[in-house]
Amino acid sequence: MKEIMQGNAAIARGAWEAGVKVAAAYPGTPSSEILKDVADNYPEIYAEWSPNEMVAVQVAAGAALAGARAMASMKHVGMNVASDALMTLAYTGIKGGLMIVVADDPNVHSSQNEQDSRNWARFGKVPMLEPGDAQECYEFTKASFDISEKFDTPVLLRTVTRIAHADSLVQTGKRVESKMPLGLDPKEAPKYVMVPAHVRPRRKAVEERMRKLEAFADKTKLNKMEINSKSVGIIASGSAYMYAKEVFPEYSFLKLGMVWPLPKKMIADFFKQVKKVMIIEELDPFFETEIKAMGYKIFHGKDIIPNMYELSPEIVEQAVKGKAYKAPKVRVKPEDLPRRPPNLCAGCSHRPLFYALKKLGAFVFGDIGCYTLAVAPPISALHTTICMGAGGGMVHGAMKAMGKDALGKMVAVLGDSTFLHSGLAPLMNAGYNKGNSTTIVLDNRITGMTGHQEHAGTGFTVRGELANQVDYAQIGKALGIKNIRYVDPYNIKETMEVVKEEMNRDEASLILCKDSPCMLLRRAKPLERFKNPLYAVNMDKCRGCKMCLEINCPAISWREGAGQTKDGQKRKGTAYINPDQCVGCEVCVQVCKFDAIEPAKK
Amino acid sequence: MKKDEKTTNIFLSGVGGQGAILASNILGEVFIRAGYDVKKAEVHGMAQRGGDVTTHFRFGKKVYSPIIKYGDVDYLLSFELLEALRYINWVKPDGKIVINTQEILPPSVSLGQMQYPKGVEDTFKKYFKNNVHVINGMGIAKDLGNLQAQNVVLVGAFSNFFPKIKEAYFIDAIKKLLAPKLHDLNIKAFEAGRKAL
Structure with a gap:
């Protein structure tokens, strides 16, 4: 029977049937489901979340060199990170089939730029396949491994959001194990050690391979x-x-x-x-x-x-x-309707942290993750987002440019997963090059934005097995950072004091958010740290000053209606806390100047 | 093109957390069982954080595009009033509409900067007359004792538009997609929805 499958699930299925033994990835929309699907459904495949896309490709390449069929998957910007490996793997070739999936995001539904990854194929001189639905995701994945082994080349499989995240029917088959024996051969060093004397003949081999692939392109049923x-x-x-x-x-x-x-x-x-x-x-x-x-x-x-x-x-x-072309009739102008942008969840630990940074007037070098949402008004406390790990490098550069004037004015923030992906080198740089920047790791114990993937800091593998847990403070220490501080982001006053002190310090600092797991991460029991499960606005006290609306909590709304407080202060309306959404994080309690937000019962 | 070869376009809209994706997954299983080619597309990524969620669902003899052409929606199934109105222009002049009466305030309304649109039902009725069907999915789910079942209530109501599709396909789909402990509740929710329209 045919099954309905997401494009990403069909890629996982195709890989399994093709006899893949090793799959590695770093999460990124719209590619994340591929590795998760492999881990959940195909125990014959070793699956891992690698710290970044470069490592994922290295892992897959090593497996391929050992004779196994292997794959790495990533979003388009991940390919930028992995490209250093790809460009030379194109020269060495592979042994077991190697497929790299790159998922583009036209219209930037969830990305920091728009790239056409077909350019990597031309640039890197490797073949690329592009499926148009789930059935083709499945078939082209299988074809990728055959092409890879036949022509001794990594193969790129390109999807876009509307293929990766679209479901359609797939006629599946059975797994066939690869017949290639596993093992390594030291005598093959000239093919895999890319020193100039070896590169030149391989460079020629790449061109010869391209001619053969062109001939294949004219014959294959893929076209x-x-x-x-x-x-x-x-x-x-x-x-x-x-x-x-x-x-x-x-x-x-x-x-x-x-x-x-x-x-x-x-x-x-x-x-x-x-x-x-x-x-x-x-x-x-x-x-x-x-x-x-x-x-x-x-x-x-x-x-x-x-x-x-x-x-x-x-x-x-x-x-x-x-x-x-006859355009359909416009009945309501959608631009007149209130938009529904994504927002930080009620109780999210990023909210008080960014509120604190805003109160400090800091220029915030940001990064890629849920916390990028802090750019939105009324929080508006994030000022750059370029690529994974960029904030730490940029704050150092800005401070070197501005000299002592920069002290106390700026900070870099990044998430736990992002820190492990690309944040270590910039931090090491600050420690080494006499930097005075402050880097805050918003540790919420998971890769949040892409839908909760494990990483080296969570203590679990992709299959939920216990794993080593990276100690961020030890990393900071080893990288030469003398000032390592912890903050409880839910305590706004204390957070402001620590961040202010470190921003003013003429030395590099690392600040770690502690005990601040993602609100959606059930196993971390994020609600247990809150004293009361729910807060409500005391109508006798609320003056309608709207201060609590400044934190942009989805549980708090404004209710229009003139009136007055118990002690006779006139107001135009009051704040209201939706009891179905409030989790009791107490951030609004700290923001209210009139003690009008009080514990309530669920 | 013969009538039975025509692709039918269903557009689902709602807010992250309302269960619109499960609803579209149920429809997928149902129309495959009925022998159709099916394609559906949704944008993931940030929906979990309270953003709007839309699913393009298409079935027919052979479906090419995973997304519906603007203005070509045969059925709009909306989980939330504002999210229904946002896509009113997508519906064909003779399209059918099911609107759930739930209102979820977007931030600009919560902050008092914009008004939540008023008279959504009337706006639809002005253009689509008797093809507009309003349902209180939340109320029905509340009576069943579980607000989470609202999505399946709406699927039940929506199933009335496809009298040729066996009810058993819907029940099979619910059983396939949900954990056994949730079967009874959701089958009840489906039936309550089916009766409500």
């Missing part, structure tokens, strides 16, 4: 020609193919499943078979640039198809039809 109307033909891949096929089923299609290298003969044949060729692709003009360079004239491409955000059936239809 399909669908000839219907001969007037217009569309070249597309993945999600863009699905959208174009949806709105123009009558046209002919060249659907590219292998997006690098391109099938030159097939493209030539397609141009012969149809009168006009359109190229419909999401993000960069990747096919377009290549196909134009082959000397073809296209009817339409990026002159009408947007080169940013994601495509959709109506965007494709509108682009192609132009003025003939």
Whole structure:
């Protein structure tokens, strides 16, 4: 029977059936479910959350070198981190099949930039496959390992959010173990030690492999020609193919499943078979640039198809039809409606910490995680977000530029998982290069934003087995940080004192949030630390000053209505605490200047 | 194109935590059992943090795009009033609408900066007349003793639009997707919803 599966789950299934033995990943939307699915469903595969994408690729590459089929998965920006390994693995080749999944996020649903990862295939001179639904995620994953072993190359599998996070039917099969024997051969050092004398012959091998892959691209069933109307033909891949096929089923299609290298003969044949060729692709003009360079004239491409955000059936239809496109009737202007942006949860330990930083007037170098939400008003206490680990490096640079004037004015924040991913080197740098920056690790005991993945600091593996737990203070000490402080972020006054002291200190500091687990992390029993389960506004005392609204707690709202306090102070309305959402964190209690927020009973 | 080859588009909208994703998973299992090709797409990532959640659900003989074309929604199943209104333009002129009466305030309303939209039902009725169906899913779930079952109540109500689909498919789907201890409650919730519309 066919099963309905998410694209990511279909990749996991395909990998299992292909005989994969080792899978490593660092979480990142929209790729995170792949490794979780492997860990939950396929015990034959060793699975791990690696500290970052580079390590994940190294682990998978080592397994492949030992003869096993292996995979690493990550989001598009993770590929930037892992690219150093990829670019040279392309030279050495592999032994057991090696697939690297890279999940793009057009329209940045949950990312810090928009990248078209097809460019990595061209840049790195490795083949790339791009599935268009879950069935293809499954099939192309299996094909990746065959191609990898046949051509002695890492293979990239590219998805986008609408493929990775879309569910559709998959016809599954059985696991077939790889026949390749496991083991290492020291005599193969010239192939795997990339010193210049070895690189040069491998460099040539890469080009020869690319020629062979080009010939393969013309033969493989991964690329399909669908000839219907001969007037217009569309070249597309993945999600863009699905959208174009949806709105123009009558046209002919060249659907590219292998997006690098391109099938030159097939493209030539397609141009012969149809009168006009359109190229419909999401993000960069990747096919377009290549196909134009082959000397073809296209009817339409990026002159009408947007080169940013994601495509959709109506965007494709509108682009192609132009003025003939009839837009649906607008009944209500969505821009007039209140938006519903994501927010830190009620009780989240990031909320009081950022409130404290705001009160201190600090410039906050931020990072990637739930805490990035602190940029939103009314908290508005985060001022940069670039990449994993960037805050620690940037605060050091800013302080070196500004000299003593910078003291007391700035701080870097990052999460526990982010700290282990990319935060250690910047901290070491501050310790080594006589820095005076302050770095705060918002330790909530889990990788939060991507949906609770374990990491080296949680004490558990991806399969929930007990594991070593990194000691952040010891790391700081070993990296040369003399001032290591703990704060309880729920105590705003104390947190402000410690942060102020460290920001003013002319030495590098590390501040660790303690006993502040994610509100959604049940095993850490996050609610147990709170004295009372619930607080309520005392209507006799509330003056309607709105101070408590400044913390942007989802449990607190404003109720309009003129009135007065018991002692006769006039007010325009009052604050209200929703008892279904309040968890008793007492942050609003500390913010209220009139002691109007008091313990209540559930 | 023959009528039975046409793809049907269902758009689910709600707020993180309301269980819209489970509802769409149930629909997935149901329409596969009925022999259709099915595709559904949702954006994950930040929904757990109170953001809006939407699912594009499509079934038919052969479905290509995982997302519905703007303006092509046959059925809008909304878990929350504001989240229904946000997608009103997506519905075809003859589309059918099920609106749950729950209101969840977004931050700008909580902070007193914006008004929660008034008269959502009337706005829908102005454009879609008798094709608008309003249901108090929370009330029904409360009567059953578990607010969490609201999503399955709504699936029950929604199932009335597909008289050819066997009720047993829905029950099978609920049993497949939920832990055994939750079966009774959710089957009751499904049936209560089915009767409510």
